[in-house]
Amino acid sequence: MARAGDVVWGSGVNGKLVDREHALSDVDVRAVRGPRTRDFARRRGAEVPEVYGDPGLLVGHLWTRSALAGDRPRTDHLVVPNLHDLAAADRAHPTLSPRSPLDVCLGTIAASGFVVASSLHGVVVADALGVPARFVRSAVEPELKYRDYLEGTGRADVEIAETVEDALRLGPHPPPAWDPGPLLRAFPAELWGLRTVVEAARPVSGGPLAHGPTTGGNAAERRAWSGQRTGEGPGAGQGAGLHGLS
Structure with missing residues (x-):
């Protein structure tokens, strides 16, 4: 496009x-x-x-998993269907609609113990926050974008589950083998008259996630944006009116 x-x-x-x-x-x-x-x-x-x-892998650079989860109920596992799989989703499992507001999507994923998703960004956000995850095959979406993402994060041989039950049996795929530094340095900050991605990434005051970023303008925060991971788990983004996920 x-x-x-x-x-x-x-x-x-x-x-x-x-x-x-x-x-x-x-x-x-x-x-x-x-x-x-x-x-x-x-x-x-x-x-x-x-x-x-x-x-989306940079979510964990902006907010910690615990800050996003807050006091939401914890779930053993969570199914995040692609938008086009939502109508047919098996509601026997805890399920997050990808149409939910952004803060609900991020917080619900952060509060889960294991994410099973045909939503690409359901897994991307889980990976960013250090939440164990596995893709389940979409009935509608071609496999290409899932494989593209997995290969770009060092996981070419990961198996995509056929069903939610299959994913629960297989357990999570490995975490990303990925360095955020090159992506951060490639950000076209100059299009907004900015010098760095740090300036571009400050959440809007009063927005739905205005409890604040974990990165910003001081020396420690700049080191985080240069590729050092900080936080609570082995995710890609931490040593772990908007709408949600695709």
Whole structure:
């Protein structure tokens, strides 16, 4: 969907669109979700660096898992269906609608012990916060974007579960083997007249997540944004009116 003159940072191709005509030679690509998107864009004329990562992986740099979970009820496991799988989701399991407000999505995932998701960003956010997770196959979404994300975070051989029960049996996939530094350094801060991604990442005062970021402008916070992970678990983002997940 990118057009001439657009800047791409951390986006990825959807398998539903791979057969359409795309001319990407005039698109400024700074980073992509994974190697499958890189290959797709290069074959259509774009220059694409080997900088991978979904920006959702940076959630843990902004808020800790405990701050997001707050006093929400803890769940043993949580199913997060893709929007197009929601109607058919088995409500025998605790289920998070991807249409929920952003703070509800983040907090509910943070309060879960294990996330099973056909929502790409259900797993991305879980990975960012150090919450164990595994993809379950979507009945609608092609596998490409899930594989793209997994390969971009060093997990090419991960098995995608066929059902929720299968995912519970398999348990979580390994955490991301991924350094946030290259993605952070590739952020096009200059488009907003800013010098660094730190300035761009301050939550809006009074917004739904205004309890505050874990990063900002002092020396310790700048070190965190340069790629050092801080927080509470082995996630990618910490040593762990908006709507939710895709």
